[in-house]
Amino acid sequence: MTALIAGWTAQGASAQTPAPAAGAAPPKLAEEAFKNIQSLKGTPADQLIPAMQFISASLGVECDFCHVQGKMDVDDKKEKKAARDMIAMTNAINAGHFKGHREITCNSCHNGRMHPLGIPPVAQTDVAQEHGRHDAPPPASTVSAGDVLDKYVAALGGTEAIQKVNSRVQKGNLLAGGHETPIEVLSKAPYKRVSVSHTPSGDNVTAFDGVTGWMGSPGRPPRDMSASESEAAKLDADLQFALHLKSAFPQIRVGRPEKIGDAQCVALIGVRPDQPPVRLWFDEQTGLLVRMVRYSETPLGRNPTQLDFADYKDVDGVKIPLRWTIARPNGRFTIQVTDVQQNVPVDDARFTKPEAAAK
Ligand code: HEC
Numbered sequence: 001m002t003a004l005i006a007g008w009t010a011q012g013a014s015a016q017t018p019a020p021a022a023g024a025a026p027p028k029l030a031e032e033a034f035k036n037i038q039s040l041k042g043t044p045a046d047q048l049i050p051a052m053q054f055i056s057a058s059l060g061v062e063c064d065f066c067h068v069q070g071k072m073d074v075d076d077k078k079e080k081k082a083a084r085d086m087i088a089m090t091n092a093i094n095a096g097h098f099k100g101h102r103e104i105t106c107n108s109c110h111n112g113r114m115h116p117l118g119i120p121p122v123a124q125t126d127v128a129q130e131h132g133r134h135d136a137p138p139p140a141s142t143v144s145a146g147d148v149l150d151k152y153v154a155a156l157g158g159t160e161a162i163q164k165v166n167s168r169v170q171k172g173n174l175l176a177g178g179h180e181t182p183i184e185v186l187s188k189a190p191y192k193r194v195s196v197s198h199t200p201s202g203d204n205v206t207a208f209d210g211v212t213g214w215m216g217s218p219g220r221p222p223r224d225m226s227a228s229e230s231e232a233a234k235l236d237a238d239l240q241f242a243l244h245l246k247s248a249f250p251q252i253r254v255g256r257p258e259k260i261g262d263a264q265c266v267a268l269i270g271v272r273p274d275q276p277p278v279r280l281w282f283d284e285q286t287g288l289l290v291r292m293v294r295y296s297e298t299p300l301g302r303n304p305t306q307l308d309f310a311d312y313k314d315v316d317g318v319k320i321p322l323r324w325t326i327a328r329p330n331g332r333f334t335i336q337v338t339d340v341q342q343n344v345p346v347d348d349a350r351f352t353k354p355e356a357a358a359k
């Protein structure tokens, strides 16, 4: 799959600029950036690959299920044609039965399988099952979103302590598939962050330079993030995230309480105009953020990313998670920090996309 995406990044679409500035040219459309777009005409070019990731995750397949490597534009596989029919069918269901709202997606039927299951499974246990557990209305919440956020700020060490942090340098390991890769995560206010994992073949970089995000991997030109990826990277880049939550999300609702691991959690749902929601779970006892789930938009459905935070330690009067796990439909990894320094100088050049990528 990585090789196929590499083939794509070499194309024009990688030069997309996310988040068009006021007065800038409108974003490029998929049919302008790619060669053979029929079903997804009119969608922003930078959402085409996320849409492909959404399809792959919904069906539980890799790109080569529908594509021959190196010639993604060619219609040489019957599965690619079937997928076009399916896009038309899904659009028709939503238009005809759900007032044009995207209620049905590939995943509604496929649910991670090539062949949807039309028949319900038999019971696996003779213990009585709880029915409708997930559909019941949430119990009336006794807390307000504002209280939860205030408690979070206090649990971290308070507004003043958080405001004092203007840079953070973290070193540790990225853990995935039983392997450990050394990683550095550098943050600097306002909104700059870069994480660099040092793999044997070279450095993997995920960065936000204060305005846009970019990614780099060994042997390939760095690429700009899509507008949606960039938006997410900006949340991660904010050293004062806890203080900015109320202003970042004009509307914050309290969701269904839930247990995550051993922690009973309060859930909040943050809503911003023109963006998918962000869900946050706070430990009822400690007040700390335990999980965040955010989504990136594609024309076919939303791709989820889940971040789990653990191992909070006090560093200079501010609690920070030394361990976090990032999970997406196609994989997950954990970062374990072993060394933290704050308010040390960090060169701005560390966050800037290398010149080689210039258009
Ligand atoms: C289930 C089938 C399916 C899977 C899996 C799939 N694609 Fe696609 N792909 C399509 C279809 C259908 C189109 C054409 C969309 C249209 O007509 O608008 C397409 C188009 C593309 C294009 C545009 C090519 C061009 O120049 O016209 C690229 C690039 C692409 N896919 C990459 C990927 C990548 C990368 C993956 C894996 C993450 C992937 N696809 C997985 C069905 C699939």
Ligand code: HEC
Binding pocket: 055, 059, 079, 080, 082, 083, 086, 087, 090, 104, 105, 106, 107, 108, 109, 110, 114, 115, 116, 300
């Ligand atoms: C309303 C239910 C439903 C939805 C929504 C749906 N599918 Fe399907 N899809 C099916 C069924 C049923 C089959 C036939 C399954 C089989 O062959 O066993 C199928 C078959 C397919 C196949 C052919 C698989 C093969 O083995 O050749 C592809 C590719 C596919 N779907 C892609 C998609 C994509 C992409 C979407 C979203 C745009 C989608 N489907 C949405 C129900 C659905």
